Amino acid sequence: MNPPHERHIRLSGAFNVRDLGGYASTAGGTTRWRSLLRADALHQLSPEDIDTLLGLGLRTVIDLRSDAEIARQPSSFADHVSVRYHHIPLFDGLAPADAMIAASGEFDLSARYVDAADRCRPAISKVAATIALAEEGAVLFNCTAGKDRTGIVAAMLLSLAGVSSDEIAADYSLTQTLAAGLMERLKALAIQRGLAEAAAARLLSSEPATMLALLQHVSDRHGGFRNYLAFEQPDRDYISLIEGRILAQ
Numbered sequence: 001m002n003p004p005h006e007r008h009i010r011l012s013g014a015f016n017v018r019d020l021g022g023y024a025s026t027a028g029g030t031t032r033w034r035s036l037l038r039a040d041a042l043h044q045l046s047p048e049d050i051d052t053l054l055g056l057g058l059r060t061v062i063d064l065r066s067d068a069e070i071a072r073q074p075s076s077f078a079d080h081v082s083v084r085y086h087h088i089p090l091f092d093g094l095a096p097a098d099a100m101i102a103a104s105g106e107f108d109l110s111a112r113y114v115d116a117a118d119r120c121r122p123a124i125s126k127v128a129a130t131i132a133l134a135e136e137g138a139v140l141f142n143c144t145a146g147k148d149r150t151g152i153v154a155a156m157l158l159s160l161a162g163v164s165s166d167e168i169a170a171d172y173s174l175t176q177t178l179a180a181g182l183m184e185r186l187k188a189l190a191i192q193r194g195l196a197e198a199a200a201a202r203l204l205s206s207e208p209a210t211m212l213a214l215l216q217h218v219s220d221r222h223g224g225f226r227n228y229l230a231f232e233q234p235d236r237d238y239i240s241l242i243e244g245r246i247l248a249q
Helices: 047-055 065-074 097-104 109-119 120-134 151-162 165-173 179-193 195-205 208-222 238-246
Strands: 035-038 059-062 084-088 139-144
Touching: 035 151, 059 120, 097 195, 109 120, 109 151, 109 208, 120 139, 120 238, 139 151, 151 165, 151 195, 151 208, 151 238, 165 238, 179 195
Parallel strands: 035 139, 059 084, 059 139
Antiparallel strands: none
């Protein structure tokens, strides 16, 4: 049976825009189409791209990039009249990846994700709360490549929806095929910045095992994402609101 929508949303100015719909939940049913979108940077969108996303029901954008990234490449939705734009930098508590590689000559992407889970919990929780309270319509969250910060948020949402770890890891690894051209361009830029080719390739990889390591860490240390998330208003049922947004009725 063919899915009702294409997962990869093809645009001219962004290359890793994907729908989180159509994944089976262990609780029964599937995740909703055209409700939650993951993406790379949105600074080069054409007017036609913007119209495409608005036509999919886009009403909320959550930009996970740093202040410096946004200053260099402002989002096309930062001042949009019909889209609510939120800036929640997700990795501000982490050392820059380039600096880590320069210091050690090595880079473990799985370890970086685990470190992000431990150090960036308030920001990840804020993203979850923002999604829970977003107005009706599709929510899109993005970073620069649509892989690391975006991948962690997607894993959190799919985990809350009861999607299996293997499916979550497979969704994460789609970047390797659907956005191969973007990854090659980013790899070339990383090498220009002085990274060795092997380190740049590891930094921009999206192997399923990397995501599985993060999911295992959150499960072992926190008992899963339901227990991991720490909301500023703990008496509010954010989890149910997120489930209502991501799970098909």
